[in-house]
Amino acid sequence: MEIIVSGKHLDITEPIRTYAEEKAGKLTKYYSQIKSIEVIADKSQGTQYEIEMIAHVDRHDPFIATTKGEDLYATIDQTQSKLERQLTDHKQKIKSHK
Secondary structure, three states, X not given: OEEEEEEEOOOOOHHHHHXXXXXXXXXXXXXXXXXXXXXXXXXXXXXXXXXXXXXXXXXXXXXXXEEEEOOHHHHHHHHHHHHHHHHHHHHHHHHHHO
């Protein structure tokens, strides 16, 4: 699985990249069909950060979660939780249709 971390109006330092990759890497235990995950960090207004995670999966449109917040690391956590819920719901939906 490929994890891409990029930034808009923000330099992605090695600790940020490592943290985002670690959080995105945990998503595979909720849904194994993930091909790649994009993590996009944006520093939009003053101290406001926006994190967007896009999970590309087999046989489905990409799952997208976006969160805004003051703390970059907490915002990454919140976005990962949103994407985790989407993937879990999708997996349950697939299981119930079989």
